[in-house]
Amino acid sequence: MRTTFTRRALMALTVAALATPVFAQDKTTVRLSIPASETDQRSIALAEVFAPAVADFITYQPHYNGSLIAQGSELESIASGDLEMSVTSAQELAQFFPEFSIFATGYVHQDAAHQVAVFNDPLMDSFKQTAEDELGVKLLSVVYLGKRHVNLRQTKEELTVTTPADLAGVNLRMPGTDAWQFLGKALGANPTPMAFTEIYTALQTGSVDGQDNPLPTVVDAKFYEVTNQVALTAHLVDLNYIAFSKAVWDKLTPEQQETVQKAADDAAESGRQKQLAKEEELVAFLEGEGMEIYEPDLKAFREHVQQQYVGSEFAASWPEGLLEQINALGN
Structure with a gap:
């Protein structure tokens, strides 16, 4: 009886020991490196929507203001295994895969809803697969940042922007990638590369x-605080x-992957709706701060910018017919 009891006891202990890691398994640590501040809508959405949704199996560690990884180095850090999560732009991806530049082209996306339609359309499948296969980066969802406008130190009396010709000689800070710099030139300005964290002092x-x-x-x-006008x-x-x-994605169970995907989509949608609502409120706020806000000749800008891309090295990398497919998904 003693031998039988001992064997049974050992078997029970062995089963318990093998089962223990399943229930006491350490969470996966996911560090987010983002160049934005903690109060940025992207940061808030990820902290308030994404992080709680995955908390059962992921320890979420956000790092703001580029404090963990320098802006522009996040994708390489993910590829090398030194980072688990970030946000990235089409312009940054275009440094690795030039065809991504189409999503950073002036006046291609029409609005926030159009962005989502494009990202979820099969036309994006090859782009997502390329990022995964060649860079080890999975693009989970698209985040709306808003419509970009030209923001200047000069008063409207000193410089009124009506057409691209009015931006001639204006040193306009743009991110440092070739795609961003090209867009700045297409707008008619003199683009100046500079990290986001340096803009305030430079202005x-x-x-x-x-x-x-x-x-x-x-x-x-x-x-x-350091500019006087916004040309919309x-x-x-x-x-x-x-x-x-x-x-990291590949190490998750299918159920966990589904949870992460939904959490990313929900965070993106939360940020999108807040950003849209915020945009509506900000014109009045900025005017109250003494800013002059007005709309230039958008037709002139649109035609000029699109003409700059025709025949350029950036358009040469776009898959044939893709621009037409994107346009067809709009209004």
Whole structure:
């Protein structure tokens, strides 16, 4: 009896020992590196919507203001296994895969709903697969950042922007990638590459004449303190993609993957709706801060910008017929 009891006891202990890791398994640590502040809508949506939804199996560790990974290096860090999550732009992806530049082209996306339709359409499948296969980055969802406008130090009396010709000689801060710099030139300005964290001081000292960003960013970063006008050029319906490590994704169970995907989509939708509502409120706020806000000749800008892309090296990388497919998904 003693031998039987001992064997049974050992078997029970063995089963318990083997089962223990299933119930006491450590959570997966997912570090987010984002160049934006903690109060940015992207940061808030991920912290308040994404993080709680995946809390059962993921320890979410956000790092703001580029404090963990320098802006522009996040994709490489995910690819090398040094980062698990970030947000990225089409412009940054275009550095690795030039065809992504189409999603950063002036006046291609029409509005926030059009962005979602494009991202979820089969036309995006090959783009997503390329990012996964060649960079180890899974693009989970698309985040609406708002319509980008030209924001200048000069008063409207000193410079009124009506057509692209009015931006000649204006040093306009743009992100440093080739795609961004091309867009700045297409607008008629002299694009100046600069990290986001340096913009405020550059505007304050006059190192640049202006910058382009959506109105919520102008407010969040307090650019209205060091500028005097916004020309509502709406030249880009800006976006970020939620970028996730494919290596981490592959280690998750199908159920966990489904939860992560839904959490990313829900976070993106939450941020999108808040951003749209916020945009509606900000014109009055900025005017109250003394800013001059007006709409230039959008037809002139649209025609000029599109003409710059025709025959350019960026358009050469676009899959044939893709622009027409994107346009067909709009209104």
